Amino acid sequence: MLGLQSGTTPPLVSTGLRLAFDEQSQSHVHAEQPICPVSASLSVDLLAQINQQKDEYEEFLVAQKEQLRRALAERWQRHYRSLLAAAEESAGRRLHDKKAEIESASRRCAELESQLVRLRTESMAWQSKAMAEQATAVSLHAQLQQASAAAASAKGQAIEECCEESPVEDGESAYVDPFRTPGMPERPCLSCRRNPASFVLLPCRHLCLCFACESASAAGERCPACGCFRKGSLQVSLC
Numbered sequence: 001m002l003g004l005q006s007g008t009t010p011p012l013v014s015t016g017l018r019l020a021f022d023e024q025s026q027s028h029v030h031a032e033q034p035i036c037p038v039s040a041s042l043s044v045d046l047l048a049q050i051n052q053q054k055d056e057y058e059e060f061l062v063a064q065k066e067q068l069r070r071a072l073a074e075r076w077q078r079h080y081r082s083l084l085a086a087a088e089e090s091a092g093r094r095l096h097d098k099k100a101e102i103e104s105a106s107r108r109c110a111e112l113e114s115q116l117v118r119l120r121t122e123s124m125a126w127q128s129k130a131m132a133e134q135a136t137a138v139s140l141h142a143q144l145q146q147a148s149a150a151a152a153s154a155k156g157q158a159i160e161e162c163c164e165e166s167p168v169e170d171g172e173s174a175y176v177d178p179f180r181t182p183g184m185p186e187r188p189c190l191s192c193r194r195n196p197a198s199f200v201l202l203p204c205r206h207l208c209l210c211f212a213c214e215s216a217s218a219a220g221e222r223c224p225a226c227g228c229f230r231k232g233s234l235q236v237s238l239c
Helices: 002-007 016-032 035-164 167-173 211-216
Strands: 199-202 206-209 232-235
Touching: 035 232, 211 232
Parallel strands: none
Antiparallel strands: 199 206, 199 232
């Protein structure tokens, strides 16, 4: 009985409840239909707001990123400018010091060059003076040699004449030099008359002083032979 009942379809019974249920379902469907557009518009608005906020966040992040980049760039630029200023200041000080050293070295070099020129001039003057004095000494030596030869020749002639003359004439010839004393040298010093003369006075070129008298005298004194002022002296050796 149960199987037959489950296998067969029960007959439809037309009642008023069915009609009422259908009407209620239709009214419910008609009531829900206006709600769907509202929820869709809300979703669209919410999505738009979300996208707008997202765009605003992205713009804010981009702006913050750009501001941070600019701040970092300005900071690095200030740092670079400070480093560059410090480097320029240090380089300026070093350049100033180097310029001062170069100027000092240039002045020192100019002083040394001037001193070198002065020393060269003095050396040339001394060389010229030495050559002139050497020439004077050579000339004096030649004159002394000639004078010695002439004195020797005159002495020989005087001896010969003395041998030929009478004793009276020989006695008279002994008074030719009133200042000459026995033991006096052949060319005595004209100052002390005790020692032989060995210094020639300049510029008069008179052989008239011995070593002791020349050492005791000074430049500016007069020559005992001619009376001119002496400027120097030259020692000669007569062999």
